[in-house]
Amino acid sequence: MTSPRATGPRMLRSIALRSAAGMVAVQAAVVATLVATDAVKRRQRAKRSGFPRPGTFEHTVADTGTTVYTYGEDLYRDMLAAIRGARHQVLLETFIWKDDEVGRAFLEAVNAAAARGVQVHVMYDGFGNLVVPRSFYRFHPDVHVYRFPVLRPRLLLSPLQATGLTHRKLLVVDQEVGFVGGYNVGSLYATEWRDTHVRLTGPAAFELGHSFASVWNHPSARRPKLPHVNPGSWDSRVRAINNIPASLVYPIRSVYLDAIHRATDHIFLTTAYFIPDQQILSALIEASRRGVDVRVILPENSNHVLADWLSRGFYSTLLAEDITVLLYRNAMIHAKTATIDGQWSIVGTANIDRLSLGFNYETNLEIHDRDFAADMEAVFAADSENCRELTAGQWDERSPAAWFAETVLVPLRPFL
Numbered sequence: 071m072t073s074p075r076a077t078g079p080r081m082l083r084s085i086a087l088r089s090a091a092g093m094v095a096v097q098a099a100v101v102a103t104l105v106a107t108d109a110v111k112r113r114q115r116a117k118r119s120g121f122p123r124p125g126t127f128e129h130t131v132a133d134t135g136t137t138v139y140t141y142g143e144d145l146y147r148d149m150l151a152a153i154r155g156a157r158h159q160v161l162l163e164t165f166i167w168k169d170d171e172v173g174r175a176f177l178e179a180v181n182a183a184a185a186r187g188v189q190v191h192v193m194y195d196g197f198g199n200l201v202v203p204r205s206f207y208r209f210h211p212d213v214h215v216y217r218f219p220v221l222r223p224r225l226l227l228s229p230l231q232a233t234g235l236t237h238r239k240l241l242v243v244d245q246e247v248g249f250v251g252g253y254n255v256g257s258l259y260a261t262e263w264r265d266t267h268v269r270l271t272g273p274a275a276f277e278l279g280h281s282f283a284s285v286w287n288h289p290s291a292r293r294p295k296l297p298h299v300n301p302g303s304w305d306s307r308v309r310a311i312n313n314i315p316a317s318l319v320y321p322i323r324s325v326y327l328d329a330i331h332r333a334t335d336h337i338f339l340t341t342a343y344f345i346p347d348q349q350i351l352s353a354l355i356e357a358s359r360r361g362v363d364v365r366v367i368l369p370e371n372s373n374h375v376l377a378d379w380l381s382r383g384f385y386s387t388l389l390a391e392d393i394t395v396l397l398y399r400n401a402m403i404h405a406k407t408a409t410i411d412g413q414w415s416i417v418g419t420a421n422i423d424r425l426s427l428g429f430n431y432e433t434n435l436e437i438h439d440r441d442f443a444a445d446m447e448a449v450f451a452a453d454s455e456n457c458r459e460l461t462a463g464q465w466d467e468r469s470p471a472a473w474f475a476e477t478v479l480v481p482l483r484p485f486l
């Protein structure tokens with residue numbers, strides 16, 4: 071006979087297991103419904119009407135020329151020109167490298183550079199390009215290639231250091247010019263997505279060369295190293311901040327937290343996917359409570375329906391805390407930027423989500439400069455014109471089914 075003492079814990083365990091299984095089943099059903107509904111909506115939706123182009127902005131910060139790009143065609147033209155003009159070295163790293171017209175142009179440009187004797191090193195992510203046939207990546211034999219593997223040998227011994235995708239989008243040419251930002255390599259991004267990238271021309275290009283080398287030359291890597299490069303000057307006005315899982319460092323999150331905590335007047339944040347952890351969310355709320363004008367631009371409908379729904383789970387809190395939610399219309403906005411108090415800005419590859427801030431390889435450029443911040447504010451103002459501001463009244467009127475979906479998905483937040 072089973073003793074009553076043993077029955078109690080067993081019964082509790084059984085209830086807990088059944089509840090967890092039930093929750094997972096409900097979540098799976100909700101995700102499947104959202105994905106299916108989204109697929110139907112996309113088919114029915116006329117081609118998106120596009121977006122106003124904020125322009126290209128040039129300045130000089132710390133003896134380095136800065137160019138802010140907001141349109142893919144302009145950026146790709148200048149990136150390709152830099153590769154085609156390379157004399158010594160090309161370092162290229164990307165999360166997504168599509169097998170389309172833009173992807174082919176980059177492939178041909180790096181191959182041609184290698185063929186004329188330029189040292190070419192490329193890194194691209196294996197997982198991010200699973201749908202691209204391997205045969206597309208046909209490199210000149212002199213191109214040094216690292217395809218970030220989905221599974222790495224150190225996974226069993228040191229799982230944290232052996233996971234993470236390379237989510238970076240970097241190009242450095244001759245240690246003289248560097249590019250970083252949200253743009254992956256692909257034709258879709260050239261004209262149909264609003265994104266932001268920065269070019270550095272001059273001494274601060276070192277920052278991005280160093281970012282690339284910090285992964286290529288990682289002590290755990292078994293490949294010929296790039297030569298060490300000394301910084302021409304050490305100027306904290308322009309700094310690359312690198313998340314390097316292999317070294318267990320994720321500083322982008324703390325740089326964001328620190329800047330948000332310092333804000334006294336305004337925070338203008340743009341992100342493709344907004345699934346903040348509790349500390350980032352609290353920092354934004356605290357800023358708003360002390361009178362800082364906090365505004366976030368998010369896509370009204372991004373390319374990831376699940377990310378959108380996880381993001382929506384935060385809207386009630388943001389609106390209740392007087393944080394302005396601006397939903398970008400008629401196009402995907404993929405930029406990962408912020409500018410604070412007219413003096414500090416950040417542009418890079420990291421989204422405001424757990425994958426970017428605590429899992430992936432990322433590089434963001436932190437710039438302390440008023441002129442640069444003015445450019446970023448001009449970009450934010452132009453993007454705001456293409457947004458609809460979500461009001462608490464509108465949000466409260468959403469259907470109970472929408473509220474249910476947001477609530478059921480809350481436990482998935484730590485995974486994206």
Ligand SMILES: O=P(O)(O)OC[C@H](O)CO
Binds near residue numbers: 252254342
């Ligand atoms: O991961 P990101 O921010 O580069 O975005 C990539 C897109 O989601 C591709 O589907």
